[in-house]
Amino acid sequence: MEDTYIIGIDLGGTNIKAGLFNEQFAAVEELTILTEAQEGPAHVLERIRLAVAQLCERGGIGERQITCMGMGIPGLLDPEEGLSVFSPNFPGWEEVHVVNELKPYYDFDIYIDNDVRVNLYGEWQQGAGRGYRNLLLLTLGTGLGSGIVHDGKVLYGTTFSAGEIGHMNMFRQGRPCRCGSSGCLGRYVSAVGMVNTFKEKLQEGRTSVIGNWTEHDPERITAKMISEAYDLGDLLAVEVMHETGELLGFGLANVINLLNPELIIIGGGMSAAGDRLLRRVRETADAHALKLSSSHCRIVQAELGSRAGTLGAAVYAHQRKHRGRDS
Numbered sequence: 001m002e003d004t005y006i007i008g009i010d011l012g013g014t015n016i017k018a019g020l021f022n023e024q025f026a027a028v029e030e031l032t033i034l035t036e037a038q039e040g041p042a043h044v045l046e047r048i049r050l051a052v053a054q055l056c057e058r059g060g061i062g063e064r065q066i067t068c069m070g071m072g073i074p075g076l077l078d079p080e081e082g083l084s085v086f087s088p089n090f091p092g093w094e095e096v097h098v099v100n101e102l103k104p105y106y107d108f109d110i111y112i113d114n115d116v117r118v119n120l121y122g123e124w125q126q127g128a129g130r131g132y133r134n135l136l137l138l139t140l141g142t143g144l145g146s147g148i149v150h151d152g153k154v155l156y157g158t159t160f161s162a163g164e165i166g167h168m169n170m171f172r173q174g175r176p177c178r179c180g181s182s183g184c185l186g187r188y189v190s191a192v193g194m195v196n197t198f199k200e201k202l203q204e205g206r207t208s209v210i211g212n213w214t215e216h217d218p219e220r221i222t223a224k225m226i227s228e229a230y231d232l233g234d235l236l237a238v239e240v241m242h243e244t245g246e247l248l249g250f251g252l253a254n255v256i257n258l259l260n261p262e263l264i265i266i267g268g269g270m271s272a273a274g275d276r277l278l279r280r281v282r283e284t285a286d287a288h289a290l291k292l293s294s295s296h297c298r299i300v301q302a303e304l305g306s307r308a309g310t311l312g313a314a315v316y317a318h319q320r321k322h323r324g325r326d327s
Helices: 041-059 098-105 115-124 191-203 221-233 235-259 267-273 275-288 291-295 305-320
Strands: 006-012 015-022 028-036 066-073 076-078 083-086 094-096 108-112 136-139 144-152 263-267 298-301
Touching: 006 041, 006 115, 006 305, 015 041, 015 066, 015 305, 028 041, 041 066, 041 083, 041 098, 066 098, 066 115, 066 305, 076 108, 083 098, 083 144, 098 108, 108 115, 108 263, 115 136, 115 263, 115 305, 136 267, 191 221, 191 235, 191 267, 221 235, 235 263, 235 275, 235 291, 267 275, 267 298, 275 298
Parallel strands: 006 066, 066 108, 136 263, 263 298
Antiparallel strands: 006 015, 015 028, 076 083, 083 094, 136 144
C-alpha cells in the first residue's frame, strides 16, 4: 500500500509557502514561490497549482497519494463554501471560489480557512499549544491577527469572523484603521504600529541611534531595528518597546477576563522580539486581569515560526476530512 500525504498552502501577498507532509505531519518537502498577486486571481491560482506540482515532483510522489490539501488565505472567507470573499493584499480578489476553481484539477479534497486560523491549528496541534483546550494565538506582523480555541473547539462565529482582537478599540479617537473605526489595538501593537509610534516620537524631537542607521530617513525604520537598538540600551527604543508591550498587555487583560484561556501564544514576525516585548505584556496583563483568571493563564512565544501556516493548513485539512471542522 502506498504512503499518503497532505499538502498545506500558506497564501501570502508576496509569497506562496507550500509544504508536503506525511500522515504524522512530518515535512517531506517545503518550498516558497512568488505569488505574483498583481496578475490577478486566476494567475494566483495557477501559481498554487505550480507549487503543488513542484512539491510532488521534488517529493517523488504522485498526486494520487495526496489525501487532502488545506489552504490559509488572508481576509474574509466562508470555509464551508470554499469561498474567499475579499483579501486586501490581492488586487481584484473578490468572491473567488477557490475550492471550485481548483477542484477540476485534483482528485483530493481541498479546504480553505483564514490564514491566522490555520496558524492556530498548527500551534495548537503541533506547537506551543499541544494539550490545551482553551487558548488563543496572536500573530503580530504587519497587522494583528488572532484565533481562539474554546473548550477544545476553534471559534468561528456567525460570519466566520470570531477573534478579531486586533480591532478591539483601545482609544476613542486614535489612529484610523482600514476597518472604518479608529484606535484599534492592531494599529499600535503590530510591526507597523510600533514603527509608527517610534516615528511619532522622533517628530516630537526625540533622538535615537536608529537615526544614524537610517541616515535620518524615518521610512527606513523597521521593527527589527527597534529590537536591535533596545539591546544597545537606546532609551527611545526601550520606551517604545515597553509602551507597545503595555498596550498589548491591557488588550490581553480584556481577553483573559472575557475568555478565561489557559494559554496565549504570541506568534508572527514581531514575536521575534521575545521577552523584550513579552515581559511588559505579562506584567501588565497580570496587574489588570482578574486575579483568578490571570493566575491560570500563561503567555508564551510561538514555537513553529514561519512553518506554522503550511503545517497548520495540513492539520486543518486532515481534521476537516476525517472529523469535521469543529473537532
